[in-house]
Amino acid sequence: MKVLLVGNPNVGKSVIFSQLTGTRVISSNYPGTTVEYTKGYLDLNGEKVEIIDVPGTYSLDPSCKAEEVAVSMLSEGDIVVNVVDATNLERNLYLTLELLERPVPVIIALNLWDEAQHKGIEIDVERLEEILGVPVVPTAATSGRGLKELVRRLPEARLGKVGWQTVDERYATVGRIVREVQRISHRHHTFLERLEDLSVHPVGGLFLALIVLYLTFKLVRFIGEGLIDWLFDPFFTHLYAPLLAKLSGFLGGQGFVHDLLVGQLVDGKVDFVTSLGLLSTGLYVPLAMVLPYIIAFYAVLGFLEDLGYLPRLAVLLDGLMHSLGLHGYAVVPMVLGLGCNVPAALAIRNLESRRQKFIASTLMVIAVPCFSQTAMIFALVGAHGGFYLAQVFLTLFAVWLVLGLLLNRFMAGYTPALLMEIPPYRLPSPKTLLKKLNLRLSHFLREAVPLVILGILLVNLIHTSGLSYWLARTFSPVFGPLFGLPGDAVIALFLGFLRKDVALGILAPLNLSPAQLTVASTILAVYFPCIATFLVLLRELGWVDMLRVTGIMLVTALVVGVFSHLTLTYLGLWAWAGVGLLVLLLLFEVSLREKLAAGKKEAQASYKSN
Ligand SMILES: Nc1nc2c(ncn2[C@@H]2O[C@H](COP(=O)(O)OP(=O)(O)OP(=O)(O)O)[C@@H](O)[C@H]2O)c(=O)[nH]1
Ligand SMILES: [Mg+2]
Known part of the structure; x- marks a missing residue:
C-alpha cells in the first residue's frame, strides 16, 4: 500500500x-x-x-x-x-x-x-x-x-x-x-509577533539583518574554533600523531608507500597540513579543519531556518534581487549555498522561469563559496590577517553583484513578483534541530571524506609520476603574468573539480605569499564547481544552459584572477573604487530603465483612456 x-x-x-x-x-x-x-x-x-x-x-x-x-x-x-x-x-x-x-x-x-x-x-x-x-x-x-x-x-x-x-x-x-x-478569539500580540513585524520593516529589518549577520559570524567562529581547540586538535596532536609517527618509522620514513600513506616528513615530522599523505592530510583536512566549521555553520543555519528567518530576508532583499533579475525567494538558495552548493542547486527549482533559474544558478555557483571552502580559506588566508580575508570575500560579493546586474541587463525576459507565503516565527525544538544537524553532518562525512582522500591520492600520483614538473613548466608562462602565481598552482585547479577544500589544502605546501594565496583562493572559488554540484546543475539546467554557465564561469575566473592580482600588487584601493563606481552605474541604469518603462505604461494608459 x-x-x-x-x-x-x-x-x-x-x-x-x-x-x-x-x-x-x-x-x-x-x-x-x-x-x-x-x-x-x-x-x-x-x-x-x-x-x-x-x-x-x-x-x-x-x-x-x-x-x-x-x-x-x-x-x-x-x-x-x-x-x-x-x-x-x-x-x-x-x-x-x-x-x-x-x-x-x-x-x-x-x-x-x-x-x-x-x-x-x-x-x-x-x-x-x-x-x-x-x-x-x-x-x-x-x-x-x-x-x-x-x-x-x-x-x-x-x-x-x-x-x-x-x-x-x-x-x-x-x-x-x-x-x-x-x-x-481575541488575544494580545506576542513577543515573536512583534519581532516578525520588525524583521520586514525597511529600516528596522535591515538593521536586524546586520545584527543577525554579525551574530552568525561570531557564533560560527566561536563554535568552530572551540571545537578545534578543545576537541579536534588535541585529538589529532596528542592521540593520532604518535600513532602516525610509529607507522612512519615502521615504513622507514620514506619511499612510495610511506609518502602515499603518511606523506612527506617536514623536519623529520608529520605535518598534518603540508605532508599530503592519505592518513595525515587526507583525514586532517576534512575532519579537523572543515568539519568543526561545518558543524558550527549548520547549527546556526538550522536555527535560523526553523525560526523562519529566511523568508523575512527574502522580503527584505526583494528589491535588490530584482535588480539582479531575480526575486526575494532566490535568497534561499544563496544562503543554502553558503553551506553546500548541491542542495542550493536543488532549491533553485522553486523559481518560476528558465531565466531566473539560469541567473540564480550562475550567481550561486560562481560567487557563493560552500562552507568547506570557506573554512579552508579562513584557515589558510585568514592566518595572514583580516585584510586578505576581506579581499577574497569582497571580491566574491562584487562578482555576485556585478554579474547579476549584467545578466539582468542583457538576458531577455522579466522577473515576476515575489509571491511567497511568509510563515510565522516558530521557536525551533532542540530535537528537530539536532536531527537536521545530524542528517547534514552524515551527508558531509559520506560525501567529503572519500573524495578528499581520492584527491590526495591523485596529488601523490601527480608528484611521483613527475607530471607536476611538466604542469608547472607548461603553466608558468600563463599563470605568472596573469595571476602572479607559480605553475604548480594549476594542480589545485584540477583537484577543485573533485572538492574545493582539498584543492585549497594542496596550496598549503606551495609556500605562496599571502597575496598569492588570496588570488589563488579567489580563482578557485569562481572557476568551476565541484563535481557533485556540476552534476546536479547539469540535470536541472540541461546541457545548453550548463555550457553557457560554464563559459561565463571561465571568463569570470580569468577576469577575477587578473583583477585580484593587479589589486593586490599595483592598484590597491583604486581598483575597489572602480568596482564601486561600476556597481553604482549599473544600479542607476536599472532604476532609470524601470522608471522609463513605468512612464511608458502610464502614457499608454492615459492614451487609451482618452
Ligand atoms: N509548532 C509546530 N511546528 C511544526 C509542526 N509541524 C511542522 N512544524 C514546523 O513547521 C516547519 C515546516 O515543516 P516541514 O515539515 O518542513 O513542512 P513541509 O510541509 O514538508 O514543507 P515543504 O517541504 O516546503 O512543502 C518546520 O519548521 C517544522 O519544524 C507542528 O505541528 N507544530
Ligand atoms: Mg517538506
Whole structure:
C-alpha cells in the first residue's frame, strides 16, 4: 500500500514523514524545503506501508518544477494523507477540495494544532469531518501529538462527499466551510509577533539583518574554533600523531608507500597540513579543519531556518534581487549555498522561469563559496590577517553583484513578483534541530571524506609520476603574468573539480605569499564547481544552459584572477573604487530603465483612456 503526504508548502509534511517512518528528511520553516519526493516505510498491523513525502503544492495546477513533481505523484497513491495547516484553513482547503474531487481515498491531518491553539483559533473537527466526508485528525507533528491516532484511522480514509467544482465555486465553498467550523478569539500580540513585524520593516529589518549577520559570524567562529581547540586538535596532536609517527618509522620514513600513506616528513615530522599523505592530510583536512566549521555553520543555519528567518530576508532583499533579475525567494538558495552548493542547486527549482533559474544558478555557483571552502580559506588566508580575508570575500560579493546586474541587463525576459507565503516565527525544538544537524553532518562525512582522500591520492600520483614538473613548466608562462602565481598552482585547479577544500589544502605546501594565496583562493572559488554540484546543475539546467554557465564561469575566473592580482600588487584601493563606481552605474541604469518603462505604461494608459 502506498500513502502520499500531500499538502501546501510548509505545513509539516516532512516532519510527519520523519515521525512516521523514522527516515530523516530536511524540514524548515519556509515553503519549498522539499523539492524531490522521499520514500519511507511504516508498519501497520503487520502490513508494510510505503509512505511518500511529496513536495508542497498550493493546487493541482503546478506552477513550478517542485509542484509538478507533486502532481505527477498523485496517480500513484492508494491513500492520500492531506496535511492541512490548522492556522491557515482558508488557504489550505482549496487543495483539499481539489483532492476530494479525485477518485482516491483521503484522510486529513489537521497539523500545527498546537500553534492554532496558541493563536486562539478553534476548529470544530467533527463538523469539518461531516462536511467533507473524510476523517480529520488534529496533529502537532513536532511533538508527535495525534500521529498515533492518524495511523490508527488510516484505513478509514474515504472518497470525499464534495463533487467537482469550478475554481470560483471552490473558493466560495472554502469560505462557507471556514465560516461554519472556525472561531477566532481575541488575544494580545506576542513577543515573536512583534519581532516578525520588525524583521520586514525597511529600516528596522535591515538593521536586524546586520545584527543577525554579525551574530552568525561570531557564533560560527566561536563554535568552530572551540571545537578545534578543545576537541579536534588535541585529538589529532596528542592521540593520532604518535600513532602516525610509529607507522612512519615502521615504513622507514620514506619511499612510495610511506609518502602515499603518511606523506612527506617536514623536519623529520608529520605535518598534518603540508605532508599530503592519505592518513595525515587526507583525514586532517576534512575532519579537523572543515568539519568543526561545518558543524558550527549548520547549527546556526538550522536555527535560523526553523525560526523562519529566511523568508523575512527574502522580503527584505526583494528589491535588490530584482535588480539582479531575480526575486526575494532566490535568497534561499544563496544562503543554502553558503553551506553546500548541491542542495542550493536543488532549491533553485522553486523559481518560476528558465531565466531566473539560469541567473540564480550562475550567481550561486560562481560567487557563493560552500562552507568547506570557506573554512579552508579562513584557515589558510585568514592566518595572514583580516585584510586578505576581506579581499577574497569582497571580491566574491562584487562578482555576485556585478554579474547579476549584467545578466539582468542583457538576458531577455522579466522577473515576476515575489509571491511567497511568509510563515510565522516558530521557536525551533532542540530535537528537530539536532536531527537536521545530524542528517547534514552524515551527508558531509559520506560525501567529503572519500573524495578528499581520492584527491590526495591523485596529488601523490601527480608528484611521483613527475607530471607536476611538466604542469608547472607548461603553466608558468600563463599563470605568472596573469595571476602572479607559480605553475604548480594549476594542480589545485584540477583537484577543485573533485572538492574545493582539498584543492585549497594542496596550496598549503606551495609556500605562496599571502597575496598569492588570496588570488589563488579567489580563482578557485569562481572557476568551476565541484563535481557533485556540476552534476546536479547539469540535470536541472540541461546541457545548453550548463555550457553557457560554464563559459561565463571561465571568463569570470580569468577576469577575477587578473583583477585580484593587479589589486593586490599595483592598484590597491583604486581598483575597489572602480568596482564601486561600476556597481553604482549599473544600479542607476536599472532604476532609470524601470522608471522609463513605468512612464511608458502610464502614457499608454492615459492614451487609451482618452
Ligand atoms: N509548532 C509546530 N511546528 C511544526 C509542526 N509541524 C511542522 N512544524 C514546523 O513547521 C516547519 C515546516 O515543516 P516541514 O515539515 O518542513 O513542512 P513541509 O510541509 O514538508 O514543507 P515543504 O517541504 O516546503 O512543502 C518546520 O519548521 C517544522 O519544524 C507542528 O505541528 N507544530
Ligand atoms: Mg517538506
